[in-house]
Amino acid sequence: MLQSKLFYKTKKLAPKEATAISHKLLYRGDFIDQLGSGIYSFLPLGWMVHQNISNIIRQEMSALGGQEVFLPAMHPRSVWQKSDRWDKMKPPLFKLKDSHKKDFALGSTHEEVISQLASSRVASYKDLPFALFQIQSKFRNEIRYTGGLLRTREFIMKDLYSFHADQADFEKYYEKVAKAYFKIFKRCGLKVLRVKASGEGFTNDFTDEFQAITPIGEDSIIYCEKCGFAKNKEIFEYNDGDKCPECKSLLKKERGIEVGNIFPLGDKYSKSFDLKFKDELGKEKFVIMASYGIGVGRLISTIVEVHNDDKGIIWPKEVAPFLVHIVPVEINDNKVEKTAKKLYDNGQEKIKRVIYDDRRNVSTGEKFAESDLLGIPFKIIISKKTLEKDSVEIEQRDGKKSQLIKIKDAMNFNFYV
């Protein structure tokens, strides 16, 4: 990507309404644009990050045998009445009418739609198990929207639904998904805790939340660093400094952002949608279901909340909009520009996610400042000075010191180690 062609406009200051660090930085870097309270556009930079995360999720979902689908956002009233959530959903559904005055809802989740879909395709134990997922827009009529992308009324969520013949199979798969979730969050540069919480609305059972620990978090979590015991405040009966009931070391209380959630659904939706199958003995049984969500936008803000400094964002390598930023110091110097172009062409071929600051009449300080704000993990800096040594400089955004390396070595540099 040529920086002169990129649709973006960085800002030195954030609007005073923005209080969350992630909101400020995503705004200043022009990753997102606000259309209304809790309504955001993703601009090219923001969408690149979004896509990178979606792709990580896709890979891990496919590894679980999940098959990708795309379900509608607009749902007829009847579907939600079958599960009795048309009026009971919390937060409430966004409801609208068509030109025939028929009622519709904008989907806030897809248990209903997917159960109905599955019910006409599952007949025998031979059809089970299976898992479907999508990365799609959800609409939630929240009471309040906060912190930029942290809670919005429209957001893109990855939702996976699994269907099982019995409890044992469900439990095995549930744990597999939990592992995959840890992997996804790790690739996104986040340390998360798996936290037990109450499963209101979805199930009477406990559910598992995945909480990223950061001070801006909306949830309080009590947890044990040693054995991993963790509970959400709403159900915990312990306090900071108490002894862990499982391993007796001291419990800590922290704030967290819920970046993912997995729900055992049992036969709740199978019953509503008559989702049954015949087992080996010909006996009819309800399918055991579970659903698993990750909010991509919230994940993006959480990453920024955790990875930033006074200069801007510090993206983890896999989610960064670009991995490498090529910055010529004196672009008006022929040799500097030629070398920069050569490295850019090479980078496009080998790394793909590379951006070249080809702008003239922009001071070096501004180029560096902008690169830091955008959080690009590596800069390749080319100047007359480095060229005297037939070299370029590679600088890492996360503060590790920079190194001078020969141009031909820069062409084959491994940025992922």
Next chain:
RNA sequence: CGGGGCAUAGUGCAAUGGCAGCACGAGUCUUUUGGGAAGAUUUAAUCCCAGUUCGAGUCUGGGUGCCCCGACCA
């Protein structure tokens, strides 16, 4: 939904009821290029509707929008 706050140029801030200004940004030209450069020049704003007043950005009423705390959620 309860409580609190805010609304002036693209952004951040000013303006006793009396000529709407500053900085950054953006445009043009020149000079610059190792950490958000310099000069010259141009550009752009009082959220909406009423009311009070000789006169409203400022006062009053209503509306709308946005932010924060609580509650809930990915």
